[in-house]
Amino acid sequence: MTIQRRAAFGVAAALPFAGARGQAAQTIRIGVLNDQSGPYRDISGPSGVQCALQAVAEFGSRGFNVEVINADHQNRPDVGVNIARQWYDQGVDMIIDVPTSSVGLAVNNVAREKNKAYINTGSATSDLTGAQCSPNTIHWMYDTYMLAKSTGAAMVRAGGDTWFFITADYAFGHALERDTGNFVRGAGGRVLGSVRYPFPATTDFSSFLVQAQASRAKVIGFANAGADTINSIKQAAEFGVTRRGTKLAALLMFLPDVHSIGLETAQGLVLTESFYWDLNARTRAFTDRMRPRLRDVVPNMASAANYSATLHYLKAIADMGVAASKASGIDVINRMKAMPCDDDAFGAGTIRLDGRKLCPAYLFEVKAPAESRGRWDYYKLVQTTPAEEAFRPIGEGGCALVRS
Amino acid sequence: MDLFGIPAPLLFGQVLLGLINGAFYALLSLGLAVIFGMLNVINFTHGAQFMMGAFVAWMLLEWLGIGYWGALLLAPLIVGATGIIMERLMIARLYKLDHLYGLLLTFGLGLIIEGLFRNEFGSSGLPYRIPVELQGAWDLDFMFMPVYRGWVVLVAFVMCLATWLVIEKTKIGSYLRAATENPALVQAFGINVPRMMTLTYGAGVALAAFAGVLAAPIYSVNPQMGSNLIIIVFAVVVIGGMGSILGSVLTGFGLGIIEGLTKVFYPEASSTVIFVVMALVLLARPAALLGRS
Numbered sequence: 259m260t261i262q263r264r265a266a267f268g269v270a271a272a273l274p275f276a277g278a279r280g281q282a283a284q285t286i287r288i289g290v291l292n293d294q295s296g297p298y299r300d301i302s303g304p305s306g307v308q309c310a311l312q313a314v315a316e317f318g319s320r321g322f323n324v325e326v327i328n329a330d331h332q333n334r335p336d337v338g339v340n341i342a343r344q345w346y347d348q349g350v351d352m353i354i355d356v357p358t359s360s361v362g363l364a365v366n367n368v369a370r371e372k373n374k375a376y377i378n379t380g381s382a383t384s385d386l387t388g389a390q391c392s393p394n395t396i397h398w399m400y401d402t403y404m405l406a407k408s409t410g411a412a413m414v415r416a417g418g419d420t421w422f423f424i425t426a427d428y429a430f431g432h433a434l435e436r437d438t439g440n441f442v443r444g445a446g447g448r449v450l451g452s453v454r455y456p457f458p459a460t461t462d463f464s465s466f467l468v469q470a471q472a473s474r475a476k477v478i479g480f481a482n483a484g485a486d487t488i489n490s491i492k493q494a495a496e497f498g499v500t501r502r503g504t505k506l507a508a509l510l511m512f513l514p515d516v517h518s519i520g521l522e523t524a525q526g527l528v529l530t531e532s533f534y535w536d537l538n539a540r541t542r543a544f545t546d547r548m549r550p551r552l553r554d555v556v557p558n559m560a561s562a563a564n565y566s567a568t569l570h571y572l573k574a575i576a577d578m579g580v581a582a583s584k585a586s587g588i589d590v591i592n593r594m595k596a597m598p599c600d601d602d603a604f605g606a607g608t609i610r611l612d613g614r615k616l617c618p619a620y621l622f623e624v625k626a627p628a629e630s631r632g633r634w635d636y637y638k639l640v641q642t643t644p645a646e647e648a649f650r651p652i653g654e655g656g657c658a659l660v661r662s
Numbered sequence: 663m664d665l666f667g668i669p670a671p672l673l674f675g676q677v678l679l680g681l682i683n684g685a686f687y688a689l690l691s692l693g694l695a696v697i698f699g700m701l702n703v704i705n706f707t708h709g710a711q712f713m714m715g716a717f718v719a720w721m722l723l724e725w726l727g728i729g730y731w732g733a734l735l736l737a738p739l740i741v742g743a744t745g746i747i748m749e750r751l752m753i754a755r756l757y758k759l760d761h762l763y764g765l766l767l768t769f770g771l772g773l774i775i776e777g778l779f780r781n782e783f784g785s786s787g788l789p790y791r792i793p794v795e796l797q798g799a800w801d802l803d804f805m806f807m808p809v810y811r812g813w814v815v816l817v818a819f820v821m822c823l824a825t826w827l828v829i830e831k832t833k834i835g836s837y838l839r840a841a842t843e844n845p846a847l848v849q850a851f852g853i854n855v856p857r858m859m860t861l862t863y864g865a866g867v868a869l870a871a872f873a874g875v876l877a878a879p880i881y882s883v884n885p886q887m888g889s890n891l892i893i894i895v896f897a898v899v900v901i902g903g904m905g906s907i908l909g910s911v912l913t914g915f916g917l918g919i920i921e922g923l924t925k926v927f928y929p930e931a932s933s934t935v936i937f938v939v940m941a942l943v944l945l946a947r948p949a950a951l952l953g954r955s
Contacts, residue, residue, distance in 0.1 A: 299785035459933035465925040498806040520789030
């Protein structure tokens with residue numbers, strides 16, 4: 259079902275010689291590059307590939323062929339860069355997904371150097387549309403600023419005005435801590451301290467939780483993701499952190515993470531996502547269409563973004579023509595920015611000059627076990643931040659595209 | 663009262679937490695040391711077998727309704743049995759070759775097992791609750807001490823002691839030790855050495871699975887949970903002296919404490935400190951703390 263990396267290379271390497279040249283020129287190649295074997299596999303991984311394939315299937319045939327290949331970057335920037343370089347050189351027109359901020363930023367440079375299109379849906383760092391923004395890149399459904407603003411500001415409003423951060427010691431954790439800290443201070447709160455733990459080699463968080471409690475902060479902010487967040491929250495419950503009135507802020511959490519913790523422990527947590535399968539009639543319709551591809555799993559924010567972004571990309575290709583799109587990645591990205599987006603997963607939206615795709619940010623609260631009607635029925639909507647207010651104002655990111 | 667700028671009670675709390683993590687290191691390195699001591703195989707599948715222990719506990723609960731206490735007994739038996747099959751079919755063929763072959767085989771097997779579980783259960787993990795009897799926490803004033811963590815330390819300590827007693831003080835233990843020294847001679851006395859080695863491997867694997875069941879309620883039960891620990895545990899065994907049971911246990915607890923204190927003073931280095939200690943010990947005493955030179 260999934261094409262592994264070796265096979266993917268084989269396919270990509272054979273492409274220039276496959277069939278008549280004319281036909282090859284009429285084929286758009288999309289490379290889904292994500293984590294297929296590590297901690298972020300459930301967030302996009304094979305389901306992210308399936309969502310991209312679904313977009314291709316729904317888009318249908320409009321005078322050109324579309325091929326989707328995929329590979330595992332193992333969350334390592336060197337591996338990610340090598341695959342991206344090879345793919346672009348061998349005729350891949352657009353790379354999508356790329357979770358793990360360190361890899362996401364590295365591939366960003368490759369796309370720019372090769373003048374190809376790059377849509378990042380997986381990385382969280384807001385630097386992708388800030389200091390490191392690129393005319394070849396669009397950042398799709400979330401970033402650290404949006405998470406910080408939605409979850410962080412809501413916690414401060416609810417009285418959590420002193421914070422202690424437990425942070426994964428790499429690009430993503432630093433960005434999330436920085437952006438959240440700014441909101442806390444901006445809202446009149448204080449950051450009492452933080453610990454940065456080694457990523458990904460940490461499984462026990464009890465020491466950091468006890469340090470956080472000793473700081474007397476009202477909120478413990480987890481600037482981490484995946485299994486780290488799961489371990490942090492499980493162990494916080496075990497150490498009775500919330501019993502003394504301390505609140506937990508899971509600054510980045512996906513639906514599969516909640517599934518893994520279980521509602522018993524996760525209930526009451528607030529978190530921010532820009533997609534939830536049961537949000538409205540359109541998201542439910544999209545989820546129903548995905549069911550044959552995903553078996554008993556529902557799409558989450560990251561995999562749904564692959565669907566949404568792939569669909570919009572193909573619309574832009576149809577609009578400008580295959581030949582023009584192959585000539586310049588920047589032109590494709592500019593065309594995508596000029597066209598309004600609309601799909602079942604994220605609804606109507608726009609893409610800003612700095613590459614930021616705008617969509618509303620939803621603040622959810624995790625349901626108690628008694629409130630849940632079954633598997634994957636985990637969230638209730640608490641608050642919606644409109645698309646125009648959800649992300650960092652375009653002038654504040656330091657993106658060179660905006661100044662020019 | 664402050665020690666090194668940290669309030670003393672907080673520091674004691676951290677030492678206590680370090681001891682708890684040390685209990686896991688001790689329990690895991692114990693199995694690794696037993697296997698290496700008797701079979702001369704560096705069992706890099708150990709992390710995967712630890713993970714299997716946690717997953718089998720989850721399966722017993724979800725599929726058969728058998729809870730934590732049953733799992734504590736059954737999961738090590740089940741995973742131990744898979745270990746015995748693996749030993750018979752594959753590992754037994756490598757005893758006559760260099761250590762490296764065993765290491766590569768078990769490392770590869772570990773990756774395969776991890777991959778199979780990831781394909782079946784995904785990577786984000788499964789929920790497993792603390793048993794009702796062990797829920798709750800003692801309020802030690804300076805920190806909350808969960809009852810379950812106290813239980814882990816206690817059980818790990820008892821298990822380590824029992825294993826040490828069996829190997830050092832019983833007749834079976836003396837056979838095992840003799841077979842390690844000179845298998846041909848022990849075989850000549852009419853003792854079935856290959857079977858003994860198979861059972862030893864099974865027992866070592868069962869110890870890993872036992873640690874996995876203990877870990878299930880507090881760590882995320884996911885396919886990569888063992889690979890995070892195996893490297894640290896390997897370092898523990900190296901520092902303690904390859905194959906030395908007492909050495910592994912003492913080092914396990916000791917390194918847990920050192921790591922715990924690093925998490926207070928310089929958390930960024932908490933995953934590296936164990937390897938720094940390993941390098942220092944190997945430089946100063948190549949046979950490690952309690953190893954055979």
